[in-house]
Amino acid sequence: MSSPLPDEALDALVLVLDEIRLGRSRSRSELVDRTGLGRAIVAQRVGELVDRGLVVEGAPGPSTGGRPARQLTFRAAAGHVLVADLGATSVDVAVTTLDGRILGHHDEPARVEDGPEACLDRVEALFELLLTTTKHVPGRLWGVGIGVPGPVEFGSGRPISPPIMPGWDGYPIRERFAARYGAPVWIDNDVNLLALGEWRSGVAAGHDNVVVIKVGSGIGAGIISDGRLHRGAQGSAGDVGHIQVSDDPSVVCRCGNVGCLEAYAGGAALGKLGETFARDGRSPRLAIALDQSGLVTAEDLARAASYGDPEAVTALQSAGRRIGAMLASVVNFFNPSLIVIGGGVANSPDMFLASIREAVYRRSLPLATRDLQIAHSSLGGLAGVIGASSMVVDQLFSRDSIGRWLEAGHPSGSPDLTLARAG
């Protein structure tokens, strides 16, 4: 066991480790160039990280004139992370390494409206299943990450008045998992985790200002601002589904307000619209879907649109235009370089993305859209669990946490890491 580091040494250690684990610097000389730290300080901090088993030093690379550089890599197999991404109608669980690589994964239908006890019992059972069926799970459990489809107060890890999650308001998710696993636990909403996943390993990699929209059962946005996930003061940033887009009193949202975007263009609203088309004979294709499963989902509507069903096409284009109009305001306000469209409804024909794109370009200022890209999410259903793993590891290696477990060599057995430091 090594002795504790003074504060300024810890600052440099976190900086150097971030450079190495995020793949930005691969040698001591790159670290010196990129961090502005002196050569001796870099050498000391790298030495610490190697001693503590967080960084591995490779064989000398090819010489480029001077002394050949030894490649530095993050030891991602020092431990493992358990993650779960709960959607309105599904659950994804995974066990990953410390760089978000998925070692084992499972997904199945679930109903978040069944409440926290039923849902989280199942998550725990699935974690056990993963740990027994996944080969070569490395090291100890370093942390647990959970995503839920509603607003989360990030500091406490509790859902706050989530509109589609009856029984979850204020539920102590963190305390439950921390008590069971004896490891630190972080909770965030599913859209932030989608954004983190796409940013770390997907289509948003390399962009510093990104808006990731999830069109699932509802609609939400994750915001990467200046190279950081922007959660806002309480953790509710990006809740764009409840922006008011009309004052038609007949359009009541699940949140209780009138005229929310989600009540027009969210997956639940689109499914309901599709069901109307099926029942009143306007769409024979959706009538078949209704016959077969007893309900029409947004995915059914998207599939019907891809076969050219005229009502489904019109509905999807109209939803795309409404989302695009909202995004145009976001673009004017925030000036992202990339908008990513994800979620179940986004796996729909290109006409949906085209309608969004058309509305954004038509209604945003030219300077804001000059270099703006709009793209589908690239990680599909895995973005949430990859993002949850990134959340846990980023928190573990944050300046606030790392000093509290570094001496022990690992954070397992430290569920209190998530508590704010006293003083």
Ligand SMILES: [Zn+2]
């Ligand atoms: Zn609403």
